[in-house]
Amino acid sequence: MWDAGNRSAVQEFILEGFPAVQHLGKILFLVHLLAYLASIMGNTLIISIIWADHRLHTPMYFFLGTFSIMENLFITTVIPKLLAIFLSGRQAISFAACFMQTFVFFFLGSTAFFxxxxxxxxxxxAICRPLRYSSIMRPRVCSLLVTACFTLGFVFAVAPIVRLSQLSFCGPNVIPHFFCDFGPLAKLSCSDSRSTETLFFSVAFVVVSIPLLVTIISYSNIVVTIVRLPSAKERQKAFSTCSSHLIVLSLMYSSCLFIYVKPKQTSRVDFNRQAALVNTVLTPVLNPVIYTLRNKQVHQALRGALCRGK
Structure with missing residues (x-):
């Protein structure tokens, strides 16, 4: 996968970060460090609660726990390097490490969407087919679904990143970003990258559109079912189980659609660099807060854990 490095003049890249605000480096380092730690601790708390409380041993929380694990891995792929940039300025990264970071970033990001x-x-x-729910969403089926998500994420990430790594990089080697993202890397190539960009656009479109289509169809049916419920209390309960999921989805799709699902990956690099902060810093911090504040079962599990601790 990394043979292209031997045919390129560039043996390492320089991550530029945010040169316009470099004078605020120490303050930004502290802010992003706190955000990183808050996200790690928040997701770890969710994972721990789900593992410890038998009432949360359901398919929904199994998928939520898996998402929290991936979120911790996802931000750890990017944020440590960002912190180093804020603290020390530009950071060098080897050719192989740069493309490995790109691959892991898109692999975990794609898997999260699935x-x-x-x-x-x-x-x-759960809402539209409650009588068949337990017979369909058995533990083995849930495990197979998660395995399929990881497999699809890997398959969709491999092809465009391998193609990108096989391009020639003759210089310059400064990436106007805080991590090795696809668009800025494609812009640095001295080869014709149009076919590679088209492949990436196609893959990104499929990765985003398939889960989005599943979500639209699922929630269209959910809304129809909720509206038909006879009791206002039942309608509120049904909606409360979905609201946090919808908020997290909105945050994920808004940033990723803006950055990746466009044919010209080399355009609007400066805007993409700022929008990527939403995807890698803001959203991971908000997700655990949204899931814990808007979920009564998690509230009950937290209270139970605190009572046992006392």
Missing amino acids: VMGVLSLDRYL
């Missing part, structure tokens, strides 16, 4: 699509399907079955 897991959220599966979670939409799970909510559809």
Whole structure:
């Protein structure tokens, strides 16, 4: 996968970060460090609660726990390097490490989208097909669905990143970003990257559109079912199980659609660099807060854990 490095003049890249605000480096380092730690601790708390409380041993929380694990891995792929940039300025990264970071970033990001699509399907079955839910969403089926999400994420990430790594990089080697993202890397190539960009656009479109289509169909049916419920209390309960999921999906799709699902990957690099902060810093911090504040079962599990601790 990394043979292209031997045919390129560039043996390492320089991550530029945010030169316009470099004078605020130490303050930004502290802010992003706190955000990173808050995200790690928030997701770890969710994972721990789900593992410890038998009432949360359900398909929905199994998928949510998987998403939290991936979120921790996803931000750890990017944020440590960003912190180093804020603290020390530009950071060098080897050719192989740069493309490995790109691959892991898109592999975990793609997998997260598929897991959220599966979670939409799970909510559809729970609300619209409650009598068949337990017979369909058995533990083995849930494990197979998660395995399929990881497999699809890997398959969709491999092809465009391998193609990108096989391009020639003759210089310059400064990436106007805080991590090795596809668009800025494609812009640095001295080869014709149009076919590679088209492949990436096609893959990104499929990765985003398939879970989005599943979500739209699932929630369209969910809304129809909720509206038909006879009791206002039942309608509120059904909606409360979906609201946090919808908020997280909105945050994920808004940033990723803006950055990746466009034919010209080399355009609007400066805007993409700022929008990527939403995807890698803001959203991971908000996700655990949204899931814990808007979920009564998690509230009960937290209270139970605190009572046992006392």
